[in-house]
Amino acid sequence: MINVTKAFLPPIAEYQAQVQRAWNNVWLTNRGELVLELEEKLKNYLSISNIITTNNGTIPLQIAMKLFGNGGEIITTPFSYVATTAAIVWENCTPVFVDIHPDYLTIDETKIEAAITSKTTAILATHVFGNPCHVEAIEAIAQKHKLKVIYDAAHCFGVTYNNQSIFDFGDMSTCSFHATKLFHTAEGGAMFCNDEKWFKQLYYSHNFGHKTALDFHGLGINGKISELQAAMGLAVLPYMETILGERKKVVDYYNSNIDFSKLKGLKIRENTQWNNSYYPIIFETEAELLLIEQKLNELQIFPRRYFCPSLNTIEYTNGKPMPVSESIASRILCLPLYVGLTTPELDTIISTINTNL
Numbered sequence: 441m442i443n444v445t446k447a448f449l450p451p452i453a454e455y456q457a458q459v460q461r462a463w464n465n466v467w468l469t470n471r472g473e474l475v476l477e478l479e480e481k482l483k484n485y486l487s488i489s490n491i492i493t494t495n496n497g498t499i500p501l502q503i504a505m506k507l508f509g510n511g512g513e514i515i516t517t518p519f520s521y522v523a524t525t526a527a528i529v530w531e532n533c534t535p536v537f538v539d540i541h542p543d544y545l546t547i548d549e550t551k552i553e554a555a556i557t558s559k560t561t562a563i564l565a566t567h568v569f570g571n572p573c574h575v576e577a578i579e580a581i582a583q584k585h586k587l588k589v590i591y592d593a594a595h596c597f598g599v600t601y602n603n604q605s606i607f608d609f610g611d612m613s614t615c616s617f618h619a620t621k622l623f624h625t626a627e628g629g630a631m632f633c634n635d636e637k638w639f640k641q642l643y644y645s646h647n648f649g650h651k652t653a654l655d656f657h658g659l660g661i662n663g664k665i666s667e668l669q670a671a672m673g674l675a676v677l678p679y680m681e682t683i684l685g686e687r688k689k690v691v692d693y694y695n696s697n698i699d700f701s702k703l704k705g706l707k708i709r710e711n712t713q714w715n716n717s718y719y720p721i722i723f724e725t726e727a728e729l730l731l732i733e734q735k736l737n738e739l740q741i742f743p744r745r746y747f748c749p750s751l752n753t754i755e756y757t758n759g760k761p762m763p764v765s766e767s768i769a770s771r772i773l774c775l776p777l778y779v780g781l782t783t784p785e786l787d788t789i790i791s792t793i794n795t796n797l
């Protein structure tokens with residue numbers, strides 16, 4: 441069986457050696473030695489100055505909505521994983537969707553201003569598939585209207601834009617370290633913020649607001665990552681070059697062998713060093729997508745319809761129609777992409793697409 445992705449597993453002895461450290465310390469969570477070491481190594485690897493690792497990639501979105509949303513309207517993208525919208529609604533804010541760019545698939549910055557009202561407090565946009573939003577335009581709009589900008593950068597591990605980590609943009613960014621993501625800790629995530637004051641607030645928020653054992657800095661929740669998760673991260677991190685390199689080989693192979701006469705691929709924004717995190721193909725019709733999906737499923741190959749449905753159509757969002765996002769969502773399929781996919785497997789996937797379209 442070939443799934444859309446497969447978690448990268450380091451040699452188990454290397455994971456066990458990390459876990460052994462937690463045993464030796466008899467220390468399983470509350471920002472122990474492994475978490476602190478992982479954060480230092482990630483800062484170094486990503487060339488960033490601040491990070492707070494968390495227990496998943498959704499809690500940072502919730503914390504962001506709690507701190508920056510203020511129960512207001514949040515301008516957001518309809519084309520993302522459901523967590524982006526769910527975090528907004530879960531924290532009692534209102535998602536206001538803005539349609540996406542048909543090639544980049546990120547929020548269409550030219551349509552943002554028309555959606556701003558007196559109740560708008562923030563913009564939550566996704567660098568979807570690791571493809572950066574138009575960060576300059578969004579920053580200008582946010583400054584003009586005094587809005588906070590939060591980027592859901594769940595797909596963005598290792599992505600740089602203009603030679604700078606994509607996590608450096610906006611008032612804060614979030615990432616997911618879920619098992620299916622590029623770099624992972626089984627479950628996990630992170631938040632990034634370069635403003636010292638907000639960084640502290642984010643930090644307190646992810647640990648119940650604790651300043652000291654008896655003293656609190658306002659309201660907080662439990663967003664802490666454990667030592668066991670950090671152990672996985674420390675065991676996976678040395679393999680990032682392998683992970684990125686092997687994925688690039690798969691992407692290059694798809695690029696040069698898929699017949700694109702009836703398909704479109706993802707357009708990566710200029711000046712981006714991309715991470716090959718997903719391989720979406722966009723069909724001309726949903727019927728063609730369903731046909732290819734069925735042919736692949738018959739061969740025990742399971743691509744995924746990332747991202748479908750368009751989030752404005754989910755019943756709890758009351759979203760207005762988003763023609764571009766709804767159209768793309770109905771026609772986009774992410775092909776298997778992970779370390780260890782073999783050339784014969786890739787050839788099967790590619791010929792199934794090329795011969796049935």
Ligand SMILES: *Cc1c(COP(=O)(O)O)cnc(C)c1O
Pocket residue numbers: 496497498499520521523524566592594595615616617618627628629
């Ligand atoms: C994976 C993902 C999340 C959620 O991350 P978890 O670690 O699964 O909580 C949020 N946003 C996007 C775009 C994602 O793909």
